[in-house]
Amino acid sequence: MEQKAKKEKVPRQPMPEQEPKVRAKNFQEVPLGYPPDIAMREASRCLQCKNPTCRTGCPVEIDIPAFINRIKEGDFKGAIAKIKEKNALPAVCGRVCPQEVQCENNCILGKKGEPVAIGRLERFSADWERAQGEVSIPEKEAPTGKRIAVVGSGPSGLTVAGDLILKGHDVTIFEAFQIPGGVLVYGIPEFRLPKAIVAAEVEYMKKLGVKFQCDMVVGATVSIDELFEQGYDAVYIGVGAGLPAFMRIPGENLIGVYSANEYLTRSNLMKAYLFPKYDTPIIRGKNVVVFGAGNVAMDSARTALRLGAERVRIIYRRSREEMPARIEELHHAEQEGVELLLLAAPLNFIGDGDGRLKGVRCQRMELGEPDESGRRRPEPIKGSEFETECDTAVIAIGAGANPLLTKKTPDIQLNRRGYIIAEPETGKTTKKGVWAGGDIVTGQATVILAMGAGRMVANSIHNYLTLGW
Amino acid sequence: MYKILKKQELVPNIHLVKFLAPAIAKKAQPGQFVIITVDEKGERIPLTIADWDKTEGSITVVFMEVGTTTQRFALLNTGDSIDSLVGPLGIPAHIEKVGTVVCVGGCYGIAAIMPIARAMKEAGNKVISIIEARSKYLLFWEDELKSVSDQLIVTTGDGSYAPQGWIPDQLTQIFEGEEKVDLIFAIGCTFMMKLASETSKPFDIKTIVHLNSIMVDGTGMCGCCRVLVGGETKFACVDGPEFDGHQVDWDVLLSRQSGYQDLEIQSLQNWESRNWRRTK
Ligand SMILES: Cc1cc2nc3c(=O)[nH]c(=O)nc-3n(C[C@H](O)[C@H](O)[C@H](O)COP(=O)(O)OP(=O)(O)OC[C@H]3O[C@@H](n4cnc5c(N)ncnc54)[C@H](O)[C@@H]3O)c2cc1C
Ligand code: SF4
Numbered sequence: 021m022e023q024k025a026k027k028e029k030v031p032r033q034p035m036p037e038q039e040p041k042v043r044a045k046n047f048q049e050v051p052l053g054y055p056p057d058i059a060m061r062e063a064s065r066c067l068q069c070k071n072p073t074c075r076t077g078c079p080v081e082i083d084i085p086a087f088i089n090r091i092k093e094g095d096f097k098g099a100i101a102k103i104k105e106k107n108a109l110p111a112v113c114g115r116v117c118p119q120e121v122q123c124e125n126n127c128i129l130g131k132k133g134e135p136v137a138i139g140r141l142e143r144f145s146a147d148w149e150r151a152q153g154e155v156s157i158p159e160k161e162a163p164t165g166k167r168i169a170v171v172g173s174g175p176s177g178l179t180v181a182g183d184l185i186l187k188g189h190d191v192t193i194f195e196a197f198q199i200p201g202g203v204l205v206y207g208i209p210e211f212r213l214p215k216a217i218v219a220a221e222v223e224y225m226k227k228l229g230v231k232f233q234c235d236m237v238v239g240a241t242v243s244i245d246e247l248f249e250q251g252y253d254a255v256y257i258g259v260g261a262g263l264p265a266f267m268r269i270p271g272e273n274l275i276g277v278y279s280a281n282e283y284l285t286r287s288n289l290m291k292a293y294l295f296p297k298y299d300t301p302i303i304r305g306k307n308v309v310v311f312g313a314g315n316v317a318m319d320s321a322r323t324a325l326r327l328g329a330e331r332v333r334i335i336y337r338r339s340r341e342e343m344p345a346r347i348e349e350l351h352h353a354e355q356e357g358v359e360l361l362l363l364a365a366p367l368n369f370i371g372d373g374d375g376r377l378k379g380v381r382c383q384r385m386e387l388g389e390p391d392e393s394g395r396r397r398p399e400p401i402k403g404s405e406f407e408t409e410c411d412t413a414v415i416a417i418g419a420g421a422n423p424l425l426t427k428k429t430p431d432i433q434l435n436r437r438g439y440i441i442a443e444p445e446t447g448k449t450t451k452k453g454v455w456a457g458g459d460i461v462t463g464q465a466t467v468i469l470a471m472g473a474g475r476m477v478a479n480s481i482h483n484y485l486t487l488g489w
Numbered sequence: 490m491y492k493i494l495k496k497q498e499l500v501p502n503i504h505l506v507k508f509l510a511p512a513i514a515k516k517a518q519p520g521q522f523v524i525i526t527v528d529e530k531g532e533r534i535p536l537t538i539a540d541w542d543k544t545e546g547s548i549t550v551v552f553m554e555v556g557t558t559t560q561r562f563a564l565l566n567t568g569d570s571i572d573s574l575v576g577p578l579g580i581p582a583h584i585e586k587v588g589t590v591v592c593v594g595g596c597y598g599i600a601a602i603m604p605i606a607r608a609m610k611e612a613g614n615k616v617i618s619i620i621e622a623r624s625k626y627l628l629f630w631e632d633e634l635k636s637v638s639d640q641l642i643v644t645t646g647d648g649s650y651a652p653q654g655w656i657p658d659q660l661t662q663i664f665e666g667e668e669k670v671d672l673i674f675a676i677g678c679t680f681m682m683k684l685a686s687e688t689s690k691p692f693d694i695k696t697i698v699h700l701n702s703i704m705v706d707g708t709g710m711c712g713c714c715r716v717l718v719g720g721e722t723k724f725a726c727v728d729g730p731e732f733d734g735h736q737v738d739w740d741v742l743l744s745r746q747s748g749y750q751d752l753e754i755q756s757l758q759n760w761e762s763r764n765w766r767r768t769k
Contacts (some may be wrong), residue, residue: 196708198526198573235575237708241512264712266722273717273741275748282711290532290705296759299532299558300705301752375744424708424727 032134033062044325044356047210047293051115051140056096059144063092066136069128074138077126079472082106084123084138091141100145101156107142108182109175109471111150111217112204114143116315117468118346150217155224161188166485169194169252171238171425174202175467176458177258178221179474180481181230187482191229192252194236197289202260203459204467206289207281209319211326212349215288239425244432244454254481257432257440257449257456258474261464262422267311267415271369276303276377280316280416287323305412308332309380311366312416313342316464318349320414321358329412332358337365337385337398363387365398367405369413379409419464432456439463447477452489455481490570494547499629500622502554503597504563505539511546513538513576519604520582520699520731523550524707526573527565532558535704535726537601537676538577548576551600556753557760578707579730582697586613588671591663592638593619593656593685598677599630601699605674607637615639617668619659621681625650656681657688664692673697675734679743686734696734700725702745717741 036052037043043050054062066088074084082103090099103110119125119139127135149155166189170177173195181191199205201218226232236242238259247255264279266272283302286292290300308324310317313336324332334353336343339362343350354360363385370379384404387396421438433441433450440449440456447455457473459465495507513523522537540549554563565571582605590609594602599620610616618638622628623646635641642659643651652659656675663670670692675685676699689696702714702725709727716725717738723729 196575197706198575235573236512237575237578240578240708241516241576262708262710264710266712266715268722273715273722273745275745279712282705282713285705285711291530295752296557296756298530299556299561299756299760301749301756303748303752375741375747422709 030061030065032065032137033058033140035137035140040352040355040357043211044322047326049214050211050352053147054140054144056094056144056148059091059141060094062137063088063141065129066092067128073126073128074123074136077123078106079122079468080106080475082123082142087145088136088138088141091145096145096148099141100149103142103145107468107471108179109221109467110142111146112175112213112221113468113471114139114141114146115213115217116208116346116466118466120347122468150220155220155227157227158186160186160229163190164188164485166190166253167192167251168254168256168481169247170256170258171244172196172202172258172260172458172460173200173222173232174258174260174458174470175204176470176474176477177202177256178225179471180256180258180457180478182225182228183475183478184481185225185228185230187478189482189485192231192233193225194238194242195232195234196237198234199289200232200234202258206285207316207319209284209288209323210293211322212319237424239428244425244429244451248453253453253485255454256474256477256481257425257454257460258458258470259422259425259460261419261459263420265415265418265420267366267417269366269368271371271377272415274369274371274377275375276305276411277369277413278303278415280310280312280320280414281419283320283414284316284323287327293323293327302327303412304328305410306330307410308412308414309361309408309410310334310414310416312336312418313338314344314416314418315346315349317414317416318345318353318358320416322353322356324412324414325356325358333361333410334358335361335364335366335382337363338395339363339387342395363398365400370407377411377413379407380413381405381407419459421460421463437463445476446480447473448480448489453484490572491574492570493565493567494545495549496565496567496569498563499551499600500627503551503627503629504554505549505551505600506562506565507547507549508571508574509546510548510574510576513574514541514543514546514548517541517548517577518581519584519608521577521579522707522730523548523574523576524578524704525550525562525571525575527558527562527571529572531561531572532556533573533705533707534558535578535701535707537597537699537730539600539603541604551597553597557756560757560760575707578726580728582608582674582731584608584612589615589617589668591617591619591660591670591673593621593660593673593675593677593681594634595621595656595677595681596627598675598681598699599628599634601676602674603630603633603637605676606634609674610637610639617642617663617670619644619656621645621656621659621677623647655684657684660685660688664689664694670694673734675699679739679746682734683737683739683743686737686739690735697731698734698737700730700732700737700742702742703748716745
């Protein structure tokens, strides 16, 4: 009997979740996390490869087999310490990384069956540590007397700050919003990334000695040159993408048409989902359409459901295969009742004569030859126009580079699309003493890539401060 | 936290608040605004900077009580603090010598137009200021505006003070008179700015308006404040707030400003009912 149980292959452990019907009406987190025994069982599936390919799939190269082995042995403290050698925000990454194209995509087990649930185990370790209430503070190197200004408190800025403070530098983060965290607080909703987790990470940074100056719009309240005048030795720009893309079609200014940035900022940062307990209002549409197919679109659609929509449709001009969202998000959205209207694109919004949105006219598409992005280009089908009703529309078709800061700093060179040009190996910009990374360099990408850039920049800044430009 | 150095109700429902905000005071220019959040539950609301003092490190805003957030703001007093204060935002007013400038202000705009009138005067222009209010008891800063204008015209809707009438009546009188007007600045409620622009259009006098669309972040991140100007979508927070009044699509602006009316009433009712209970 014993022997048989040992031989039996342990399947990938599902994570307990709130029921779709229940969770579609609340803003609490959807996946509930592994309990310790399940985490250990999942960890036991890892083959402990000599040449772990999962690791090369992780942009920050976490020693994945090592931390998983510690979980298997019940050494949760050791596991989180191992992860933190490489990743300062594991509670966040375990929840929002697109594991299916990164670490888990490379897992050997995935070739024949299902990969080890690396993201869930990472999340487990971080949650376990937070629940213990005692987050260990690593030792800092002796003060160097050098001062660094980090502009933007998203994942890339937090990483730069966290790394450099440990090296003994004096770090201040300047953030435009009243709360630090970047997209993690204003974009990604509570049901996917509880704000208490982001707040805990920020608290941790404060404990390390990082100073936060919120309500500071660099480029308006203070310029980069003024930061140098104030005695900063190096500046990191991690301001994110931060410019909403509109579709430039008629009717876009009707009441009820939102950019995803506005819709999600109202709901997340300003807590409009708790209106009228909180003052910021949001239109609680009954019949909502969302344009786009990335994580931002999924977050908008699922937020709409939770705000009381009876029907939510995602309208996308390509097919399911091209959808850039994390698999889990698409899966969760569909489970909750979000409908997909694929191969269709909007032509114009329709108003009710009183300035309010009442419908949208669309056109069917078909896929043609691949374009620069390698994805097949959607082409309109003649005569396929159709109208459909909706009272709220959210445009989640991407973001651009916000020019507020860069316009005021002409000696930082930009690319054609307004993103900052930074050296790939260091993150150095064309302005001496200034680095950039994250979405403002790459365009909207991922949390872990922004963190990877932050790590690289932190090393480069440290070299600069000790060796020179 | 941002400390309130002075709080004063100028006239019923219109309040002046002076904050300690040295970084903003150092940078403020005429025509710029700040975004404030009263407390954790408050909305982010844009307010034009009505005055600033670099030495004291202070900025002053003047606002009207309209919704829940502004009502809660109005309840604060000297010595209290608010959660968040960001600025200075928006493109500053373009100040240069053009000749004769008419500066018009209504309701909170009476204060908001001050820095522009003062700067235009300092730049060597002849400044005629016109302020309007529904009734005499709603007028304020008459002396202040007088001190930065070559001429100040006051008009009240009910005729309780000075001539009966509104800003457009006064503008028409000026345009039909001897004076050649080169530029107009208008700040106040949207309806007044719309009428001022419509009045000046036949006379072909450039009219700069200060759009006050609803905003969230105020840095061009959300696009909530978008307005249609000359057929193009612009963001009032970063492309403005100043625009050519003859190019603005006023219907779109007025419509978008009304987008949350029902929710604002709901919010206010909720807040008031909860507060009555507390005081009883
Ligand atoms: C709704 C949504 C869902 C997403 N979901 C995922 C996901 O599931 N997984 C994933 O990996 N990625 C996801 N992403 C992408 C990911 O969040 C970003 O790639 C990442 O946050 C970029 O980090 P960053 O540090 O470059 O910038 P950001 O997170 O954008 O932070 C930039 C910060 O800088 C501040 N700032 C901007 N301008 C100034 C200024 N002038 N002065 C001072 N501060 C300024 C901003 O207020 C902001 O706080 C999502 C993005 C969105 C919008
Ligand atoms: S950080 Fe992201 S990619 Fe790296 S192991 Fe964790 S979940 Fe995978």
